[in-house]
Amino acid sequence: MPIALLLPNYLLWHYTKGLRELLQNWGHVLYFTVNYFSIPNLLMTLSSPWKRMDEGAQQTINPSAILEHVIFNTLMRAVGFVLRLLTISIGLVTTAGVILAGVGLLLVWLAMPLALIVLVFAGVSFIIRPTI
Amino acid sequence: MNAYSLMTAKSLAVLNNLLTGKSRKKLLKVTEVFILLGLFFLVYARYFATVPGLAVRTIGVLVLLLVFWIILMLFDAYARSYDTDHEPYWLEAYEILMRGKYENDYLLAYLESRPGYEVLLRLGLEATAISNLAQSRRNLALVKTSDVKDAPTSDVGIQRAPSSLMPSNNAWASFTTLSHELFLAEEDLRNALFTVAIGEKEFVGAVAFVVSGEDRRRQAERWWTSEALGRIKCIGKDWAYGDTFKLDRYSEDLTKIGKGEVDEVKTAMHADEIARIEAILSRQSDTNVFLIGHPGAGVNDIIKGLAERIVMGRTTAQLAHKRTVLFRGVSLVSGSTEKNVFESEFILTLNQAVRAGNVLLVFDDFAAFYTSAQALGSDVSALLAPYLASSSIQMIALSGASHFHGLFEGNQALMSKFEKIIVDEPDRAMVVSLVARMGADMEVRSGIVFTYPALLAVVDCAEQYITEGVMPDKAVDLLVDLSSSLIRDHDFFVSKDDVLQFVKLKTKIPVGAIDNTEREKIERLEEYLHERVVGQSEAVAAVANALRRVRSGIRNPSRPIGTFLFLGPTGVGKTETAKALASAYFSDESSMMRLDMNQYKESDAIDRLIGSFGAGKPGILSSMIRDKKYGVLLLDEFEKASNNVKDLFLQILDEGVFADATGEKVNARNIIFIATSNAGSDDIFKIVNEGGKLAEHKDELTNKLVGDGTLKPELINRFDGVILFEPLSKENIAKIAEIMLKKLQKRLREKGIDFVINSDTIEAVVKIGYDPKFGARPMNRAIQDKVEGLIARKIIAGELPAGSKIELTAADLA
Numbered sequence: 001m002p003i004a005l006l007l008p009n010y011l012l013w014h015y016t017k018g019l020r021e022l023l024q025n026w027g028h029v030l031y032f033t034v035n036y037f038s039i040p041n042l043l044m045t046l047s048s049p050w051k052r053m054d055e056g057a058q059q060t061i062n063p064s065a066i067l068e069h070v071i072f073n074t075l076m077r078a079v080g081f082v083l084r085l086l087t088i089s090i091g092l093v094t095t096a097g098v099i100l101a102g103v104g105l106l107l108v109w110l111a112m113p114l115a116l117i118v119l120v121f122a123g124v125s126f127i128i129r130p131t132i
Numbered sequence: 133m134n135a136y137s138l139m140t141a142k143s144l145a146v147l148n149n150l151l152t153g154k155s156r157k158k159l160l161k162v163t164e165v166f167i168l169l170g171l172f173f174l175v176y177a178r179y180f181a182t183v184p185g186l187a188v189r190t191i192g193v194l195v196l197l198l199v200f201w202i203i204l205m206l207f208d209a210y211a212r213s214y215d216t217d218h219e220p221y222w223l224e225a226y227e228i229l230m231r232g233k234y235e236n237d238y239l240l241a242y243l244e245s246r247p248g249y250e251v252l253l254r255l256g257l258e259a260t261a262i263s264n265l266a267q268s269r270r271n272l273a274l275v276k277t278s279d280v281k282d283a284p285t286s287d288v289g290i291q292r293a294p295s296s297l298m299p300s301n302n303a304w305a306s307f308t309t310l311s312h313e314l315f316l317a318e319e320d321l322r323n324a325l326f327t328v329a330i331g332e333k334e335f336v337g338a339v340a341f342v343v344s345g346e347d348r349r350r351q352a353e354r355w356w357t358s359e360a361l362g363r364i365k366c367i368g369k370d371w372a373y374g375d376t377f378k379l380d381r382y383s384e385d386l387t388k389i390g391k392g393e394v395d396e397v398k399t400a401m402h403a404d405e406i407a408r409i410e411a412i413l414s415r416q417s418d419t420n421v422f423l424i425g426h427p428g429a430g431v432n433d434i435i436k437g438l439a440e441r442i443v444m445g446r447t448t449a450q451l452a453h454k455r456t457v458l459f460r461g462v463s464l465v466s467g468s469t470e471k472n473v474f475e476s477e478f479i480l481t482l483n484q485a486v487r488a489g490n491v492l493l494v495f496d497d498f499a500a501f502y503t504s505a506q507a508l509g510s511d512v513s514a515l516l517a518p519y520l521a522s523s524s525i526q527m528i529a530l531s532g533a534s535h536f537h538g539l540f541e542g543n544q545a546l547m548s549k550f551e552k553i554i555v556d557e558p559d560r561a562m563v564v565s566l567v568a569r570m571g572a573d574m575e576v577r578s579g580i581v582f583t584y585p586a587l588l589a590v591v592d593c594a595e596q597y598i599t600e601g602v603m604p605d606k607a608v609d610l611l612v613d614l615s616s617s618l619i620r621d622h623d624f625f626v627s628k629d630d631v632l633q634f635v636k637l638k639t640k641i642p643v644g645a646i647d648n649t650e651r652e653k654i655e656r657l658e659e660y661l662h663e664r665v666v667g668q669s670e671a672v673a674a675v676a677n678a679l680r681r682v683r684s685g686i687r688n689p690s691r692p693i694g695t696f697l698f699l700g701p702t703g704v705g706k707t708e709t710a711k712a713l714a715s716a717y718f719s720d721e722s723s724m725m726r727l728d729m730n731q732y733k734e735s736d737a738i739d740r741l742i743g744s745f746g747a748g749k750p751g752i753l754s755s756m757i758r759d760k761k762y763g764v765l766l767l768d769e770f771e772k773a774s775n776n777v778k779d780l781f782l783q784i785l786d787e788g789v790f791a792d793a794t795g796e797k798v799n800a801r802n803i804i805f806i807a808t809s810n811a812g813s814d815d816i817f818k819i820v821n822e823g824g825k826l827a828e829h830k831d832e833l834t835n836k837l838v839g840d841g842t843l844k845p846e847l848i849n850r851f852d853g854v855i856l857f858e859p860l861s862k863e864n865i866a867k868i869a870e871i872m873l874k875k876l877q878k879r880l881r882e883k884g885i886d887f888v889i890n891s892d893t894i895e896a897v898v899k900i901g902y903d904p905k906f907g908a909r910p911m912n913r914a915i916q917d918k919v920e921g922l923i924a925r926k927i928i929a930g931e932l933p934a935g936s937k938i939e940l941t942a943a944d945l946a
Contacts, residue, residue: 126192
C-alpha cells in the first residue's frame with residue numbers, strides 16, 4: 001500500500017527536517033527584516049548628521065559664523081535623528097510582526113496533522129448537518 | 133545522503149506516482165480558483181439565498197477545499213525540501229534505476245524518463261529517433277522473455293549495473309553519473325548518438341546543461357533563501373554617508389543594478405579575481421586596484437560581481453557599506469573646455485566622493501580618461517596622487533592591456549599605489565557554460581530551444597571565424613545575433629546546422645553543410661586551377677588538397693588554413709596559382725591579398741606590418757587581415773624580407789594569430805598563406821637541364837636555402853608544403869600563349885570582332901615572348917606589342933567593323 005509508505009515518511013519529515021527548515025526560513029526572513037530597515041546600522045549612527053550634511057570645523061573666530069555652523073550642524077543631526085528613529089520604529093514593529101507570525105506559523109505547523117483531521121470532520125459535518 | 137534517504141526516495145516516488153510536481157502545481161491553482169468562487173458563493177448564500185443551511189454547507193465545502201489545498205502545499209514543500217540536498221533529478225535517477233532493475237533494461241527506463249528524454253532531444257536527436265530506439269529496446273525485451281537462452285543478454289540494458297549506481301546504504305548514483313555510465317555501457321545509445329555526430333564529451337556536456345537548467349529553475353522559485361532576500365535593496369543603509377551629486381553626473385551607481393543584470397556564471401568565472409580585489413581593498417594600505425583586461429573578457433563583469441557581493445552583504449567588514457560607483461571620466465573631460473575647468477571639476481568630484489565616506493570609485497576606461505585629460509594639458513596621475521597617498525578613498529582603475537603597458541606601467545609613482553590584477557580570457561569550458569546559461573535564459577524569454585551541439589557550435593564558430601573582439605563576449609554576441617535572426621525567421625528549434633548557416637551568412641566563410649555547387653567546385657578544383665595554371669601539377673594538387681581538408685572540417689583549427697612556400701624561377705606560374713585559387717575557390721580574385729616582401733627589408737618593417745603604438749598607426753598586415761578575414765595572402769619574394777619580419781611569420785604560420793602594436797590579437801586562421809621565392813632558381817634550371825626530376829631534389833634545394841642563410845630551417849618547417857615550380861617547357865609556353873590569346877579573343881568578341889587563334893599566331897607569340905630566364909612573363913608584352921598592336925591599327929583604319937573576322941598569318945606577324 002503506497003500510502004502506508006508515504007504517510008509515515010511525511011510525518012517524520014514534518015516534525016524533523018520540515019520543522020527545521022521552517023525555523024531556518026523564518027530566521028532568513030527575520031534577518032532580512034532587521035537588515036532591510038538597517039536597524040543596527042541606524043542605531044550606531046543615530047546622532048550623526050543627515051547624509052553627512054555638516055560643515056567642517058570653522059577656522060574663523062567670527063561668532064555669527066560659528067553660531068551659523070552650530071545651528072546648521074544641530075539641525076542636520078536632528079533631521080538624521082528623527083528619520084532614523086522613525087525608520088527604526090517601523091523596523092522594530094515589523095520585526096515584532098515577523099516574530100509573532102513565526103510563532104503562530106510554528107504552532108500551526110506543529111498542530112497541522114491533527115488540525116487537518118479536525119478540519120475534515122468539521123467540513124463534513126457542516127455539509128451533512130448544516131443546521132447544527 | 134542522510135540516514136533516511138532511501139526511504140524518503142521510495143516515499144517521494146510514491147508521491148510522484150500519485151501526483152507529479154507539475155500536476156500538483158496545476159491542482160493547487162485550480163483549488164485556489166474554487167476557494168475564491170466558494171467565497172463569492174458564501175456571500176450570496178449568506179445574504180441572498182433563501183435555502184436553509186446553504187451558507188453553512190458552503191463553509192463546509194470551503195473547509196474541505198482548504199484542507200485539500202493545505203495537503204497539496206505540504207506535499208509540495210515535502211518534495212522540494214530534499215531538492216536542496218541533492219543534485220537535480222536525484223529522484224528521477226532513483227526511479228530510472230529501480231525501473232531498470234525491475235524491467236531489466238536501464239536504457240529503456242532512461243529513455244522514458246523526463247530528464248533522459250530531454251538530454252537526447254538537447255543533443256539534436258529527433259523525437260522519432262528516440263522513440264524508435266525505445267521501441268527497439270522493448271522488442272528486444274520481448275525476444276528475451278520468449279527465449280531466454282538465445283537472447284543476447286549483453287545487449288539488453290546494463291545488465292549488471294555497477295553496484296555504485298544502485299540504491300544501497302542510503303546512496304545511489306546521481307543523474308549525471310548514471311547518464312555517463314549508461315553512455316559507456318550501452319552501444320545502442322552510442323550508435324544512435326553517433327548518427328548525429330555526438331561523442332562522449334558532448335553527451336556529458338548536454339547532461340550537465342540539462343541538470344544545471346533544472347537547478348536554476350529550482351533556485352528561481354526559492355524566494356525565501358538568504359541569497360534571494362539578500363538581493364533586495366535595504367533602506368537607510370547610506371544615511372550615514374554623504375550624497376555625491378557632482379559625481380553622480382558622471383557615473384553609474386552599481387549598487388542600484390537590478391536582479392538579473394549580474395550574471396552568476398560570469399561572476400563565478402571570475403571568482404578568483406573578485407576575491408583578490410576584495411582582499412586588496414580590505415587591506416590597511418595601498419588599497420587600490422588596477423584591473424587589466426579587455427572589457428569583453430569580463431573586466432566589467434568582475435566589477436558588477438563585486439558590487440553585488442557588497443550589496444548582498446557577502447563581503448568583508450571593511451567593504452560592507454561601500455557604494456561601488458563606475459566613474460566615466462571621459463564625459464567629465466568632454467564637458468570641460470579648458471584645463472582649469474576640468475581640474476577644478478575633477479577635484480570637486482573627488483572631494484565629494486571622499487566626503488561621502490563610502491564610495492569605491494571605479495574608473496571606467498582609465499586610459500581614455502587619462503589621455504583625453506592629457507589632451508587638455510592635465511596630468512591625471514598628479515591630480516590623483518594626494519588622494520592615493522592619503523588612502524581617503526579607494527579606487528579601481530580599468531584598462532586594456534595594451535594601454536596599460538603603453539601608458540601606465542612605466543609610471544612608477546602611480547603604479548606604486550595600485551596593485552595590478554590581470555584578467556585573462558576564460559577557457560573554452562567556461563565560455564561553453566556561459567553560453568549554455570545565456571541560451572537557457574533566451575529560451576525562457578523567446579521560446580527558442582537550443583540543442584547542445586548548437587551552443588557548442590556558437591562557441592567554436594565565435595572562436596574560429598569571428599575575428600573582432602574577445603571571448604566570451606564575441607560568443608555571447610553571436611548567440612544574441614543568431615537568436616534575433618531565428619526569431620525573425622520563426623525558426624524555434626536551433627540545431628548545429630542553423631548556427632553554421634548563420635555564421636556562413638554573417639562572415640561569408642563557407643562553414644556547415646556543403647551544397648551541390650560547392651561540392652562540384654571542390655571536387656574539380658584541380659581542373660579549375662589548370663584552366664589558368666599550365667603544368668605545375670604538384671603545386672595545384674597541394675593547394676587543392678589543403679582546401680579539401682578545410683572544407684571537410686578535418687584541418688587543425690589552431691593554424692592557418694594552409695601555408696605554402698612556392699619555389700621556382702620567375703614567370704612559371706607561382707602568382708598565377710595563388711590568383712587562380714582565389715578565383716576558383718573564394719569566387720573572387722580580389723580575395724587574394726598581396727604583400728611585396730622586398731618592401732619589408734628595412735628596420736621599420738615590423739612597425740609597418742603590425743602598426744606602431746607610439747605613432748598610433750595601424751599596420752598594413754593587421755589591417756589587411758582584419759578587413760579580409762578569409763582568403764589568400766600572397767607573400768611575394770618572401771626571402772627578401774628582413775629577419776625580424778621572417779620571425780614574425782614564424783609565429784603567424786605556426787599559430788595563425790599575432791598581436792598588433794596595440795596588443796590586440798589578429799586572427800589569421802582563415803587565411804591561406806602562399807610565400808613565393810625565386811631563390812634557388814639557378815639550381816632548379818640546372819637540375820631540369822640535366823634531365824633530373826625536381827621532386828627528387830627537394831631536400832637538396834631546401835637544404836641549400838638553409839645553408840646560404842636565405843631561410844631558417846624552423847621557418848621552412850612551418851610551411852605545410854614546399855612546392856617546387858618547374859621551368860616552363862616550349863609546350864607549356866604554347867599553352868600559356870593560347871590561354872592569353874583567348875583572353876584577347878574574348879575582349880574582341882565583346883566589340884563584335886571574331887578573332888581566330890591559329891598555330892601561326894601562337895608560334896609567333898611563343899617565338900617573341902619566350903625567355904627561359906623569365907618564363908612566361910615576357911609573353912604578355914609580346915601579345916600586346918605584336919598581336920594587339922596589329923589589330924588596333926586595323927580597327928583604327930576601319931578595316932575591322934563590327935561583325936568582321938580576323939585571322940593573322942605568319943607574314944602579318946613577321
